[in-house]
Amino acid sequence: MASPLIRIAAPLLVGALAGVGAIVASTLTRERKQHALSPAPRPLAVQGWWSSEASSSLAHAHPEVLIVDADTARLVDSWDRRARDRVHRPVVRRTPEWPAAGLIVVDAATGDLLTIVSDGAPASAPAASAPTDRGMPTT
Numbered sequence: 001m002a003s004p005l006i007r008i009a010a011p012l013l014v015g016a017l018a019g020v021g022a023i024v025a026s027t028l029t030r031e032r033k034q035h036a037l038s039p040a041p042r043p044l045a046v047q048g049w050w051s052s053e054a055s056s057s058l059a060h061a062h063p064e065v066l067i068v069d070a071d072t073a074r075l076v077d078s079w080d081r082r083a084r085d086r087v088h089r090p091v092v093r094r095t096p097e098w099p100a101a102g103l104i105v106v107d108a109a110t111g112d113l114l115t116i117v118s119d120g121a122p123a124s125a126p127a128a129s130a131p132t133d134r135g136m137p138t139t
Helices: 004-029 057-061
Strands: 064-069 074-080 103-107 113-118
Touching: none
Parallel strands: none
Antiparallel strands: 064 074, 064 103, 103 113
């Protein structure tokens, strides 16, 4: 005759194993949804490595960037590569390395200068019509 402990433990053990098996089976057979990457609802102010979908060492090192007007420290635009959307609650942090004028790309977390997009030259100058890409090189 079976002991009373086995009569209680056996059904509990069988039920626990059946539950674990059901969880594992549903996890393995569940169709995982792949979220389609959608473009930004409006285009960014300027395009570059910071706005691309391709992975690079710079993009991984600086996933959130701010596009800032250096003379006024006014936020022009932002981009979060991980969320593929604008940076949530961006804060502009001016650092001493910023130029006096122009459009720049900075790291959203630290304010470090990543790229000078335009140097703030007057509109009649040729440098204003063709953006320069000084700063960190693309990889």
